[in-house]
Amino acid sequence: MLSGESISNVLKHFTHVVMLALAKTFKRKELNVKVLKSLNRTWQPKSTTILESKDLTTMAIATLFGK
Numbered sequence: 001m002l003s004g005e006s007i008s009n010v011l012k013h014f015t016h017v018v019m020l021a022l023a024k025t026f027k028r029k030e031l032n033v034k035v036l037k038s039l040n041r042t043w044q045p046k047s048t049t050i051l052e053s054k055d056l057t058t059m060a061i062a063t064l065f066g067k
Contacts (some may be wrong), residue, residue, distance in 0.1 A: 011065050013037070030058040032064050 014035055026034075032055060036047040050056075050067060 010035075010038070011061075015061075027057070028059065028061070029056040031061055032059055035061070035064060040066060 014042075033051070036051055039047050050064070054067075056064075
């Protein structure tokens with residue numbers, strides 16, 4: 001995530017690069033963890049909370065971005 005970049009732009013880039021360009025199938029948990037780890041330090045408290053408290057194996061990527 002770049003400084004000043006909106007979360008919707010991050011979702012667009014993530015979807016394009018990881019899901020389409022790599023042509024690899026990922027499990028939901030893998031995708032969610034990749035997103036959370038790609039966020040900058042500003043998001044660290046929120047991403048840590050989500051990692052520790054939510055079931056990332058069942059959470060849809062859209063739900064993650066909504067949180």
